[in-house]
Amino acid sequence: MSTNFYAQHSKNFLQLFESDKNFDLILYAGCEQDRKEFKVHTQILCAQSTYFQAALSKKWLKKKGDCYVFEKANVEADVFEIILRYLYTGEVNIDKCDGSQILKLLVATDELDLGDLLQFAQIYLIKSRESFIIEQPVRVLESIFRLESCKTLRLFCLDEICKNYTYLFDSDDYLTLEKDIFAQILQQDKLHIKEVELWKCVLKWGASRHPELKPSPTEWSTDDVNQMKKTLAGLIEHIRFFAISAGEYYDEVRPYRKLFSKKLREEMLQFIMLPSRKPNDIMTKARGKPLNSRLVGYSVMALIAGWIDSRNTAYDEIPYEFTLIYRASRDGFDDQKFRNMCSSKGPTVVIAKVTNNPNIFGGYNPSHWPNYNSVGSQSYSNTDNSFIFEMSDGKSTAGARIGRLVSGNRHGYYNNYPDMRYCHSHGPSFGSGFCIRGRALSSDTSANNYYRYGIGYSIANGTLEEYEVFTVKRG
Numbered sequence: 001m002s003t004n005f006y007a008q009h010s011k012n013f014l015q016l017f018e019s020d021k022n023f024d025l026i027l028y029a030g031c032e033q034d035r036k037e038f039k040v041h042t043q044i045l046c047a048q049s050t051y052f053q054a055a056l057s058k059k060w061l062k063k064k065g066d067c068y069v070f071e072k073a074n075v076e077a078d079v080f081e082i083i084l085r086y087l088y089t090g091e092v093n094i095d096k097c098d099g100s101q102i103l104k105l106l107v108a109t110d111e112l113d114l115g116d117l118l119q120f121a122q123i124y125l126i127k128s129r130e131s132f133i134i135e136q137p138v139r140v141l142e143s144i145f146r147l148e149s150c151k152t153l154r155l156f157c158l159d160e161i162c163k164n165y166t167y168l169f170d171s172d173d174y175l176t177l178e179k180d181i182f183a184q185i186l187q188q189d190k191l192h193i194k195e196v197e198l199w200k201c202v203l204k205w206g207a208s209r210h211p212e213l214k215p216s217p218t219e220w221s222t223d224d225v226n227q228m229k230k231t232l233a234g235l236i237e238h239i240r241f242f243a244i245s246a247g248e249y250y251d252e253v254r255p256y257r258k259l260f261s262k263k264l265r266e267e268m269l270q271f272i273m274l275p276s277r278k279p280n281d282i283m284t285k286a287r288g289k290p291l292n293s294r295l296v297g298y299s300v301m302a303l304i305a306g307w308i309d310s311r312n313t314a315y316d317e318i319p320y321e322f323t324l325i326y327r328a329s330r331d332g333f334d335d336q337k338f339r340n341m342c343s344s345k346g347p348t349v350v351i352a353k354v355t356n357n358p359n360i361f362g363g364y365n366p367s368h369w370p371n372y373n374s375v376g377s378q379s380y381s382n383t384d385n386s387f388i389f390e391m392s393d394g395k396s397t398a399g400a401r402i403g404r405l406v407s408g409n410r411h412g413y414y415n416n417y418p419d420m421r422y423c424h425s426h427g428p429s430f431g432s433g434f435c436i437r438g439r440a441l442s443s444d445t446s447a448n449n450y451y452r453y454g455i456g457y458s459i460a461n462g463t464l465e466e467y468e469v470f471t472v473k474r475g
Contacts, residue, residue, distance in 0.1 A: 010089040016041070017088040025056070026064060029072045029080035036077035038084060042068070048087040051112045075108045076101075083108060086117050094124060099132025103143050110147045122153050134395055137161055138173040145181050158188060162288065164297030164395060165193040169201050175208040179234055186238035190317075192288040192298050195240050196248040202239060203256065206231045217255050225258045232259060240287065246272050292324045293468055295351050295360055296394040303397045304349055307387060308364060308472065314397060319475055322349065326469035333439040333464065335427040342428070342469050343371040350428045352467035353394070354441055361441065363388040363430040364472075388434045428469065439464045 016022075023039035030036055045052040061068040072080060082105060086092045094102055102125045109118040125133065133140050133156065140157050144150035161168045168174050168185070177185075182205060185191070186198070207213060209231050213224055220228070236259065244253060249272055257265050270277055291298055301322055303314035325348075326341045342348065348369065351362040366385040384405065392399040427436035435442050442461045 010091060013044070013088040014085070017084065023067065025061075025068045025070060027070045027072065027080075027084075029075050030077035031073040034077050035073070036081075038080070039067075040084060045087060049112055049114060051114075075111075076104060079104045079108055083112065083114065083117070086114070092117060092120065094121065099125065099129040099136070102129060103132075103140060106150055106153070107143055107147070110144075110149050115149065118149055119152075122150060126153060126156050130398070131396060133157055134160055134164075134167050136173075137168050138171075138177060141181050142176075142178070145184075158185065159190075160299075161185060162188050162190040162192060163299050163302070165191060165198075165290075166297065167395070169193070169197075172208075174201070175205055177205070183234050183238060186235060188287075190288040192290045194290050195243040195287070196245075196252050197290075199239050199241075199244070199252060202232065202235050205235075217258070220258075229259050236260065241268055242271050243287070289321070291322065293322075293351065293394075293470075294327070294329075295353055295466060295468055296391070299397055300360070300391060300394055300400075303400060304362075304364070304389070307389070307402050308347075308366075308385075321473045321475045322470040323473070324468060324470055328439075328464065328467045335436075335438060338427045338436075338469070339369065339371070343369045345369070345471050347472040348428075349470045349472055350430075350434075350436075350467060351394075351470070352434075352436065352441055353465045354462040355465040357462065358393050360391040360394045361389070361434060363428070363434050365428070365430070369428065386430060388430050428467075436464065436467060441467075 017040070020039045023041055025040050025042045025045070027038045027040050028035055029038065042052075042056050046056055056068070056070065061070060063069065075083075079101060082092060082094065082097075094105070097105070102121055105121050106118060106125070109115075109121065133153075137157055137160065141154070144153055147154075174182070182202075186202070191198070206228055210224075210227055213220065213228070217225075241249070241253060241264075249268065253268070260268070288298075291301055293301070298318070299314060302316070302318050305318045305320050305322075306312070306314045308320070325345060326338060331337055331341060346368050347364070347366050349362060349364050351360060353360055364385075364387050365383070367383050387402050387404045389400065389402045391397065427438070429435040440462075441464050
């Protein structure tokens with residue numbers, strides 16, 4: 001017969017930690033106003049951590065009265081308290097910690113060689129604080145990039161940047177990246193960004209280190225060129241110049257040709273003039289295709305692609321090509337223009353955002369948008385696979401909801417009305433669940449007759465900030 005009294009023993013050790021009794025070590029964590037004193041027991045710390053076995057050897061300790069004193073100024077007090085409670089009880093609760101605290105906990109547990117706690121915190125950060133990673137990719141990478149124990153988080157962060165490069169490059173924060181971290185990002189095959197845009201980011205990163213340089217490279221001295229060549233060494237070789245068009249090369253690359261080796265200049269010139277003679281190296285390898293959307297990132301489109309194929313989860317790699325054919329802010333909030341540019345183009349996805357609302361709304365039309373010139377007698381076209389959806393924002397799929405057609409109801413989107421004037425009053429419309437007219441997005445409760453889960457109820461009526469239409473073709 002056997003039993004387990006771990007819970008009671010853990011409670012006893014917690015009481016010992018909180019009681020300040022029989023301690024033989026005063027440990028100071030944090031610095032300045034954050035500095036805090038902990039009265040602890042060397043035997044417990046040494047039994048739980050090889051780091052403390054070495055660090056608490058008597059030759060490194062200072063004595064204060066009858067107790068030893070140990071300083072740990074590089075770990076914040078609140079983070080160290082989580083670690084101490086873990087060492088005493090084997091338990092940890094970080095539900096109330098924000099992403100910043102958990103990141104600091106990861107760095108501290110790596111130094112203290114607490115593998116179990118580190119792995120727990122790493123997975124928790126990925127699963128429960130994903131938005132923090134997405135919003136602060138530079139801070140995350142700079143904190144853990146060289147920690148082999150945090151490989152899972154590093155790869156997750158790089159993957160999120162690849163899926164939506166705007167997480168990194170929409171802010172100038174990336175200009176603070178160390179060169180080796182930036183180089184690692186540039187090497188990613190799945191980075192979904194136009195190569196010429198990536199080249200501009202590299203130039204901006206380099207220029208930020210030489211604020212004295214004149215904006216135009218034609219005004220650079222020989223010393224200026226040499227400084228930039230040295231700064232960008234290790235980065236230029238990861239730009240895939242042969243994925244850049246001739247026009248982009250002439251406007252954005254050629255002015256900086258003095259930064260390149262003679263061999264690279266000759267190869268680029270040859271490729272522009274003789275495209276069939278593409279060199280066989282990394283600079284010719286295509287990356288992931290960029291997603292041309294102002295509203296959503298790769299992860300959202302990957303989920304929409306999954307929904308198109310009746311999956312409940314997103315694809316890791318999108319099997320479709322989503323090609324932008326209409327953007328209202330560019331082409332006009334005009335229903336006639338929508339019809340002119342989007343009719344008879346096959347399956348499409350519509351994505352919209354209402355002013356002063358973070359949510360993203362949209363729908364999938366598996367057939368095509370009808371042409372005004374073919375006036376019919378019915379108000380709707382029939383489809384079995386149409387759906388509408390909503391997201392809490394365009395970067396994350398958290399809280400995403402889909403409303404598929406109710407079984408037996410095939411009225412998935414508006415077709416031609418007998419009265420052409422009435423027909424002209426609509427843009428993309430999915431029944432009454434999602435209807436665009438000019439710059440207005442509207443829905444009503446009757447949408448629940450067509451689409452499941454009441455998506456129509458939550459779609460906001462209001463003025464559109466933007467909407468986009470993409471064709472959908474299997475890649």
